Amino acid sequence: MPDRTPDYQSWGRLKPAVRRAVGSERFVWPRGERSEEEGAYLPFGNGRSYGDSCHNDEGTLIVSGRDRPSAIHAFDPETGLLTADAGVLLSEITRHVASAGWFLPVTPGTQFVTLGGAIANDVHGKNHHRRGTFGRWVESLRLDRSDRGSLACSRTENADLFSATIAGMGLTGLIRQATIRLLKVPSLSILQTTTRFDRLSDYFDLAEAADARHEYAVAWIDSLSSGVSLGRGHLIAGDHARNGDLSGVAAGPLASVPLTPPVSPLAGPFLKAFNEAYYRKARAGTREATVRFDSFFYPLDRIGDWNRLYGPRGLHQHQSVIPAGDGEAVVRELILCAKAHKHGSFLTVLKRFGDLRSPGLLSFPRPGYTLTLDFPHRGEKTLRLLRELDRITVEAGGAVNPYKDARMSPETFAAGFPQWRRLDALRDPAISSDFWRRTAGRFLARGAVDVPTNIENSSGSVASLFTLGESSARQPA
Numbered sequence: 001m002p003d004r005t006p007d008y009q010s011w012g013r014l015k016p017a018v019r020r021a022v023g024s025e026r027f028v029w030p031r032g033e034r035s036e037e038e039g040a041y042l043p044f045g046n047g048r049s050y051g052d053s054c055h056n057d058e059g060t061l062i063v064s065g066r067d068r069p070s071a072i073h074a075f076d077p078e079t080g081l082l083t084a085d086a087g088v089l090l091s092e093i094t095r096h097v098a099s100a101g102w103f104l105p106v107t108p109g110t111q112f113v114t115l116g117g118a119i120a121n122d123v124h125g126k127n128h129h130r131r132g133t134f135g136r137w138v139e140s141l142r143l144d145r146s147d148r149g150s151l152a153c154s155r156t157e158n159a160d161l162f163s164a165t166i167a168g169m170g171l172t173g174l175i176r177q178a179t180i181r182l183l184k185v186p187s188l189s190i191l192q193t194t195t196r197f198d199r200l201s202d203y204f205d206l207a208e209a210a211d212a213r214h215e216y217a218v219a220w221i222d223s224l225s226s227g228v229s230l231g232r233g234h235l236i237a238g239d240h241a242r243n244g245d246l247s248g249v250a251a252g253p254l255a256s257v258p259l260t261p262p263v264s265p266l267a268g269p270f271l272k273a274f275n276e277a278y279y280r281k282a283r284a285g286t287r288e289a290t291v292r293f294d295s296f297f298y299p300l301d302r303i304g305d306w307n308r309l310y311g312p313r314g315l316h317q318h319q320s321v322i323p324a325g326d327g328e329a330v331v332r333e334l335i336l337c338a339k340a341h342k343h344g345s346f347l348t349v350l351k352r353f354g355d356l357r358s359p360g361l362l363s364f365p366r367p368g369y370t371l372t373l374d375f376p377h378r379g380e381k382t383l384r385l386l387r388e389l390d391r392i393t394v395e396a397g398g399a400v401n402p403y404k405d406a407r408m409s410p411e412t413f414a415a416g417f418p419q420w421r422r423l424d425a426l427r428d429p430a431i432s433s434d435f436w437r438r439t440a441g442r443f444l445a446r447g448a449v450d451v452p453t454n455i456e457n458s459s460g461s462v463a464s465l466f467t468l469g470e471s472s473a474r475q476p477a
Helices: 090-100 115-120 160-165 201-214 268-281 293-297 304-309 324-340 380-395 410-416 420-426 434-438 440-445
Strands: 002-006 019-023 041-044 059-061 074-077 081-085 136-143 148-156 176-180 190-197 216-221 233-240 285-291 317-321 349-353 368-376
Touching: 074 090, 081 090, 090 115, 090 324, 115 176, 115 368, 136 160, 148 160, 160 420, 190 293, 201 216, 201 233, 201 324, 285 293, 317 324, 317 349, 317 380, 324 368, 324 380, 368 380, 380 410, 420 440, 434 440
Parallel strands: 019 059, 041 059
Antiparallel strands: 002 019, 074 081, 081 176, 136 148, 136 176, 190 233, 190 285, 216 233, 216 349, 317 368, 349 368
């Protein structure tokens, strides 16, 4: 029987609620009326998605690792193949394989993502230009569906479901296990190269060369700088050091945020002062240092519950991807838009995506530049800003990241992911999410007569401008 608990919310903390949940390890699809109810269930990993793609408030969450710990079942230190339950955390995989000289081929900005979540969101990292998305490294998976039972899926077996499950946001079934290929590395320590740049155009002058020279590359941007210094920041590149740590053990937490402040401190004069100090932390020019893997990949993991700092109403993260041709102009416009709406972004990240295509049907990364902005939720004024950021992104032929989102319109989603109908056709009938009902579900409910048609169906980019539907764009978070 499912219990009711307030714990299963997304990392954005935008919608606290008491949710029904059952453990995935002992879960079996019920027979009878409940199993036939549309969207009755949704797999849930470790709750690190920012928006409502991991919420199913009209049904029940199937939670990994709830009944008993998830396990790693096989690892071949010669080939780097690893098989594990979907509920295993990326941090557990790292600890298990590091001593043999292996590492995650792709890792997001937190190690506390489950294996199933990394597949379902087809996460990317600082090395997309070299390794692509996480889904490129998935060899096979076992999928448990309400209508077809347990299925082995790979590029050659049930290939349609394999493709739909990667970046499928948990909608195609319950991932039980997966086999992935790992990356052979000399050590987990990172030789980090930091270049301070004084204006946004400097980043675009440096980015392609940095990608060519380094395994990893990402930029921190001071989104509050202005004038000729607009978009100044640090370009942070890295490579695995030849001699270094092979323990795979991350450092312990530095601190934890014990409570949620009534007003977010990540705004106004404090944020401006923080950005100034952080920018000055890196000296002018280029510097090299060998750093721990966790400080390079997961700096925020050392602050427990850091998302509480955004205040009681939670946080919105807006991540867009923009085609390379107009990348600099559009990124500049996005930053200026946030400034015009008097919203400062605490964590502003800019990187260049490569052209390695994911096997995932609805994968977010594509060639170009991706900008990540985050804001404390301040009600309608924040939603107004986010709609404007969506508009700029869509008009530029880009897309907004679904698993970072809690409020985009159906039109914005369809513009960036025109193959959404194929995913819906492969969706498990007993699975849905708040995100899917809010986007694809609204199109389906009204017969999809107003789905934008001016979209390239091969790349997922918008071929020309369309006007966002005001009625759906103004839905509350």
